[in-house]
Each structure stands twice: as structure tokens, then as C-alpha cells.
């Protein structure tokens with residue numbers, strides 16, 4: 012076990028019958044680092060995140076989060092981590108404030124009302140605190156989802172498509188906010204995204220998945236150089252379209 016690792020994944024594998032959704036994934040995310048988890052549709056990103064959260068049991072392999080083996084002691088890790096995904100809707104009929112109170116309670120957050128007020132201020136939620144979650148715009152929902160993800164001051168944040176369906180201005184606001192937040196908090200972030208410019212801006216290191224396997228990794232600049240491309244989007248397309256033999260690209 013690496014003591015200063017936020018996540019250590021060793022031989023992580025998930026099979027559904029004949030389909031191997033995640034195949035022998037191995038990586039170590041250091042504490043305080045922001046890494047990107049990339050891959051085309053069906054590459055295995057969501058399955059990986061679900062195993063990191065302990066929602067899915069791996070078919071093989073092991074996940075250690077903040078020093079805790081997720082198979083044996085996941086609740087010790089879960090209170091110190093959090094996640095946000097556009098595919099997980101907050102209860103629609105509860106107001107934003109009620110939702111945040113429920114999650115604050117679930118995570119046993121001390122002085123919950125003060126924490127909610129603090130998040131409402133920094134994430135510009137004050138005007139919508141008493142609106143039902145089901146009545147919010149996509150941008151408002153994203154800010155509420157981030158507030159939910161931060162309610163327990165996590166040391167590790169798993170973000171699945173944090174800016175999907177946001178207009179460019181709101182997306183930029185969320186990215187700037189995340190940059191500030193991680194500087195202040197020292198939180199480690201694993202970010203799954205299809206937005207390559209976002210990944211180049213936020214992530215110091217990128218894991219590229221294809222058909223469940225880790226096929227390339229490195230900093231965005233290293234990957235761009237290794238593939239002889241101008242940007243990460245072109246690297247992504249090379250990998251997705253098999254324009255380079257994957258064996259050449261593996262770090």
C-alpha cells in the first residue's frame with residue numbers, strides 16, 4: 012500500500028457475462044492530485060468509478076481509498092470522499108436546502124447548517140435554496156450537485172462529467188471554481204470527462220481507457236508529444252480510431 016495515495020487500484024476487473032467492462036486496471040492517484048479518466052463511450056469509466064465508490068464489487072482486483080481497503084472497510088473511506096454525477100438525480104421534491112441537509116446528515120457533518128450556508132454562498136445557491144430540486148436548470152443542478160459532493164469536505168472527489176450540458180460560460184465558472192477549491196482544500200480529484208480542453212486545463216495526469224483497459228497514460232503535454240499531435244482531443248481520436256498501435260502508446 013502506498014501511504015500517500017488517495018486511490019490505489021490493483022488489477023481492477025469487472026465482468027458482465029462475456030463482457031469485460033474493466034480489465035486489470037492499475038493506477039495510483041496521489042493525494043492532492045487531479046487526474047483525468049478518459050475513454051470513448053463504453054470504455055469502462057463509469058464502471059471504474061462505481062468500483063472506486065464501492066457501489067460495484069470487482070470481479071477481481073483491489074481498491075484502496077485513503078488507506079482503506081474498499082472490500083473490507085469501505086465506510087471508513089466513504090465518509091472522507093464524495094462524488095458527483097449528472098446521472099444521479101437528487102430527490103426532485105425536496106428543496107435544495109432539504110437535499111443538502113439530508114446529505115449532511117448522511118455524512119454526519121458537524122454544524123451542518125453553517126456548512127450549507129457556506130456552500131450556498133460560494134456556489135451561488137442562496138437564491139435557489141428553497142426551490143425544489145426538480146425545478147432547477149441544468150446549470151443550477153450542477154452547482155447543487157457540487158454542493159452535495161463537497162458537503163463533507165472530502166479529501167477525494169470523484170467527478171463524472173462535471174460540466175456536461177452546461178453552457179460555455181457556466182462550464183468555465185465551474186472549472187474556475189474547481190481550480191480554486193482544490194488549491195484551498197488540497198482535495199484529490201478523479202475527473203471523468205469527454206471535454207478534452209477541460210481535462211488539459213484541470214488535470215496533471217490522464218488515464219486513457221479503451222474497451223476496459225488502460226491504453227495510455229501521462230500528463231496531457233506528454234501524451235500530445237508522444238502522439239505527435241497538437242492537443243489532447245487529437246490524441247483521444249487517435250486512440251479511439253486505432254490510428255496508432257496501442258502497444259506503442261502505453262507508458
Ligand SMILES: Nc1ncnc2c1ncn2[C@@H]1O[C@H](COP(=O)(O)OP(=O)(O)OP(=O)(O)O)[C@@H](O)[C@H]1O
Pocket residue numbers: 027030031032033050051052053054055056057058059
Ligand atoms: N450492468 C451492466 N450489465 C452488462 N454490461 C454492462 C453493465 N454496465 C456496463 N456494461 C458494459 O460495460 C462496458 C463499460 O461501460 P461503462 O458504462 O463503464 O462505460 P463508460 O466509459 O462509462 O461509457 P460512457 O462514456 O458511455 O458513459 C460497456 O460495454 C457496457 O455496455
